[in-house]
Amino acid sequence: MKLFGLLRKPEWEHANPERRARAVARSDEPALTAKLPELAQADPAPAVRIAALARVDDLSLLERRLRGEREPDVAAAARSRLNELLGGKQPAEGAEALVGQLLDDPLLQTLAGSAATAGIRRAALERIDKPGLWLERCQVDPDPALRRWALERIDDPDALARIAESVRKRDKRLARAAREKFEALGVAAGDPAALRRRALELGEQFGQLSRQLPDDRDARQQALLADWAALRPRVDADLQRRIDGAAAMAEAALAGARGDLVRTAPPQPDNADEPESPATTANTAPDPAAQLRALAERLPPAEQGDALAVLDRLEAELAALSPTPPAGEVRAVLEQIHARRRDIRQREAAVQRAEQAEAWKEASRAFEAALDAGHPGPAREARERCAPLATTPAQHRELTGLDARLAELERWQRWSGSKARQRLCDEAAELAGSGLHPDALATRLRELQEEWARLDTIDGDAAPGPEHGLTRRFRALCGRAIAPARAYFAKRESLRRERAESVDELLARSEALPEGEALRALRQDIAGALRDLDSVPPAQRGEYGRRLRERLQAIDAAQATAREAAVLDKRRLLARLRRDLGAAEPAARIGLAKSAQSEWKRLPRGTREQENALWSELRELVDPLFAGERERSAEREAQQAAQRQAAQAILDELAALVDAEPERLLHAPAHLEQLQARWRALPLEAEAPARPARGGRPMPRRAAQHPMQARFDRLQAQLEAAMAAAERQREAVTIEALCEAGALLDARDAASSGAEREGLQAQLEALPLAGEDRSALCARLEGDSLDALDGQEVERLVVGAELYASADSPAESATLRREAQMQRLAAKLEGGTEAPAEQQLRQLLRELQGRPLQRPDTRAEAIRRWRRAWDALTTGGAGRAP
Structure with missing residues (x-):
């Protein structure tokens, strides 16, 4: 029985495709694992290719199968396996580069939405031109950088407005960026509302500059003035005067900070650009009381957005009045300005307190929700966001209660984490001697280590350190489990080095390019080596791929030159054939045509278009000859068919005599003599013309004999x-x-x-x-x-x-x-x-x-x-x- 077991083929080589598919899906034998790439590409049964693709880890092979597979089910299996490998937490090396080459839109959309790593999601999004998908990822993707990248690709104002509204509580930076881009698009489009909002924003920035006086105030002032100069002609006159005042107030504040004496001119009327007459200028003197009344009437309401900036500008104008009004009246106006400023600041403080209370409420709710969900990590993050917002005693008391719940949750987490770590140790111990395939064993150990790292992340500072007994035990068990597979990995590495040596040999052999079939064979070898780069060490795959592609380009160039020469040779052949056909006898033309066709097949091939055109020219020359030969052959066939029919009738009568009764056979000699006479009278089949040899010379005919003579002789006997x-x-x-x-x-x-x-x-x-x-x-x-x-x-x-x-x-x-x-x-x-x-x-x-x-x-x-x-x-x- 052992001998039969040795002689029997393995199940994955069985003739039944169902049995092959089951073996490929379930068997862990090393020989099968080594053949999985071959089975996934070359097995004739789709079920076997599907089973092999489900176990293949080679991203390049899977991408080629997805791109070149004609069976929809097999392509779906390759797509599913690629999604599994690329969408995991630790995709293989070169995964992002592979995604950058994918052409399968359904897989790209899946990876863009569900891949675990941000790099894979971004690589997939870069391959997809779908604004709707960009909008979705900009709102829900967990990676902030990817959300900002998606925002940069969105130019639709409605989409920007939706983004700003949907993420305003979750990602304030993204919401602000979306609003800024929305406003910029509106300003560029000339939207009046957008222009007004931008002008008011510049006015607010002028006011902040005058109040805060930052170190880079001069540069910021120049930038604001440049923006305002570009925007000013596009807004109405009232808004122009308002922002001009804010700009003048900022200039006065900056001049005061520098120690310069600046006299601010009163606001000019709409026709300020027109020069006043000398008489009017000489006879009109400013009235200080009227100036103070006009300045007091311009006090802004507390609800105005740039009220502080307007007050600062009015205070600067008050200091610059000339002639100087009475001090009592000036103090009265100053008190009004200071009172209005206090009202504004009280209002701002109330708004800030309300916003702080709302922020505390949202942060405490998030903290409490994380505690209710039993997630210590998110709870600690929520606590860090919540602690700076606690300013009142009630908020501090609420925070203390939540901290107690967090401590209790962390204690439970440490207890459950210890149990989970003990379970991971037990699972690692079970892997030793489990008989798993080395790759499956390594994958399982990697999963256990990832889960251990996840527990460390959840426990944070409370996680056991590297010298903890449980951690050391886990590492020892992992080492013990992987020890039997080290020989396999060493052997695979040795095979990869051997494969790398064969690729080096192939590259050296391809330095001097051969010709003809040898060149095509060399290109096939290089293309095969390029497809099988997964069998060389990963660190060398990129360099080998680059060099192999360079050799392919050189071969393609050489083949292009050879194709041009082939086209010239075939054109010469066509010209010679035309000349020979014109000078040859009709009987020799068929031989010339066949000889030309044989020589045509031996010549190298050009491009498909060139070959089709040249072949059409050849057909125009030889098709009429072959058509005439076919007509003559059909005529000969008809004659031969009639002759065969007559011969068959004689043979049928002869066969009937053979099977006749003995009484009839006693009188058969006369009938036989008659049939012999009829057979001798039959003409031979119409003879084909002498076959022309190469060069048009006819070959001698063989002696003619009726093709049914042997059967007649047999029946006669x-x-x-x-x-x-x-x-x-x-x-x-x-x-x-x-x-x-x-x-x-x-x-x-x-x-x-x-x-x-x-x-x-x-x-x-x-x-x-x-x-x-x-x-x-x-x-x-x-x-x-x-x-x-x-x-x-x-x-x-x-x-x-x-x-x-x-x-x-x-x-x-x-x-x-x-x-x-x-x-x-x-x-x-x-x-x-x-x-x-x-x-x-x-x-x-x-x-x-x-x-x-x-x-x-x-x-x-x-x-x-x-x-x-x-x-x-x-x-x-x-x-x-x-």
């Missing part, structure tokens, strides 16, 4: 054998009738009653006697009186039969036999001839049966001895006497 058998059968019947006739005649002669005689006479007439036999017995049959044969004459006749048949005679007849022999010898010496032995025996039987016997009781013994002599002659005798 069968008919002759059947006729001979029928003749022998007829002869045996007549011999038997002749043997019976003597006894019947003796019984008739001895019958006493007329009725008995008539019955015996009827039997005699019914005997199937031959004509000669009936003539020999005619006298006795008619009842003539004949002399009876005595015993000596009977013995002479019987001994003569035994002598002709070379059969033994009784001892008492030896003398009589010698006398008969002497008589035969004397007759031969005298030059006489004798009939064949069969005729001699039959004549002796006629003489014996044609006369009555003196002793009728001896007829039976005589007939028996004659039969023995006849059997000896016809079955084994020599046919003549010695």
Whole structure:
């Protein structure tokens, strides 16, 4: 049984595709693992390729299968496996580069939405031109950088507004960026509302600059002035005056900070650009009281967005009034400005407190929700966001209660984490000696280590350190489990190095490019090596891929040059064929066309378009020749079909004669002669013209022979054998009738009653006697009186039969036999001839049966001895006497 087990093929090589598929899906034998890439690409059964793809880890192979597979189910399996490998937490090396080359839109959309790593999701999004998907990922993707990247690709104002609204509580930076981009698009489009919002924003920034006086205030002022200069012509006059005032206030504040004396001119009317007349300028003097009243009337309401900036500008204008108004009135206006500023700041403080209370409420809710969900990590993060917002005693008390719940949750987490770590240790211990495939074992150990790291992340500072006993035990168990597989990984690394050496050898061999078939074979080898780069060390795959692709490019260039030369050769062949066909005889043109086709096949090939065009030209030359040859061949075929039909009719008649009844076969010789005459009269099949050899020279014809001659000869031989058998059968019947006739005649002669005689006479007439036999017995049959044969004459006749048949005679007849022999010898010496032995025996039987016997009781013994002599002659005798 062991021998049979060794000789039996493994299940994955079984002829039944279902059994192969089950073996590929379930078996962990190393030999099968090594053949998985081959099965995934070359097995003829789709179910087997699907099972192999489900276990293949080679990203390049899976991508090629997804791109080149025609079976939808197999392509779906490759897509599912790629999604599994690329969408995991630790995708293989080169995964992002592979995603950057993917062409499968469904897989790219899946990876963009569900891949575990941000790099894979971004690589997939870069391959997809779907604004709807960008909008979705910008709102829900967990990676902030990817959300900002998706925002950069979105230019639709409605989409930007939706993003700003949906993420305003979750990602304030993204919401602000979306709003800024939305406003920028509106400003660029000339939207009046957007222009107004941008102008007011610039005014607010001028006010902040005048209040805060940052270190880079001069640069910021220049930038704001440049933005305002570009925006100012696009807004209305009221807004222009408002923002101009904010800009003037900022300039006054910055000048004061520098120690410069700046006199701010009062606001100009709408026609300020027109020069005043000298008379008006000379006669008009400013009124300080009127200036103070006008300045007081311009105090902004507390609800105005840039109220503080307006107050700062008014205070600067108050300081710059000329001439200087009374101090009491100035203080009154200053108090109004300070009172309005306090109201504004109180309002801002109230709004800030309300916003802080709302922020605390949201943060505490998130903290409490994380505690309710039992997630210590998110709870700690929520606590860090919540702690700075606790400013009131009530908020501090609420935070203390939540901290207590967090501590309790962390204690439970440490307890459950210890249990989970103990479980991971037990699972690592079970892996040792489990019999798993080394790759599966390494994958499982990696999963256990990832889960251990996840527990460390969840526990944070409370996680056991690297010197903790449980951690050291886990590392030891992992090392013990992976130890048996190290030989496998070493062997695989050795095979990868060998494969790398073979690639180096191939690259060295491809430095000098061959020609023709050798070049095509070299390109196939390089393309195969490029497809199988997964079998070389990962660190060398990129360099090998680059060098192999360079060699492919060089080969493609060489093949392009060869194709150009091939096109020239085929054009020369066409020109020569046209010349030769014009000068050749009609019978030789077919040979020239066939020779040109043979030479065409041996020439190198050009591009598909060039080959099609040149082949069309060749067809125009040779197709009319072959069409005429086909017509002539069809005519010959029709003639040959008619001839074959006539021959078949003769053969059918001959076959019918072979199967005919014996009675008909006795009369068949004449029919056979007629069929032979008809067969000889048949014409041979129409001969094909002499086959032209290369160069148009005809080859000699072979001797013509009817293709059915062998069958005719065979049927003729069968008919002759059947006729001979029928003749022998007829002869045996007549011999038997002749043997019976003597006894019947003796019984008739001895019958006493007329009725008995008539019955015996009827039997005699019914005997199937031959004509000669009936003539020999005619006298006795008619009842003539004949002399009876005595015993000596009977013995002479019987001994003569035994002598002709070379059969033994009784001892008492030896003398009589010698006398008969002497008589035969004397007759031969005298030059006489004798009939064949069969005729001699039959004549002796006629003489014996044609006369009555003196002793009728001896007829039976005589007939028996004659039969023995006849059997000896016809079955084994020599046919003549010695």
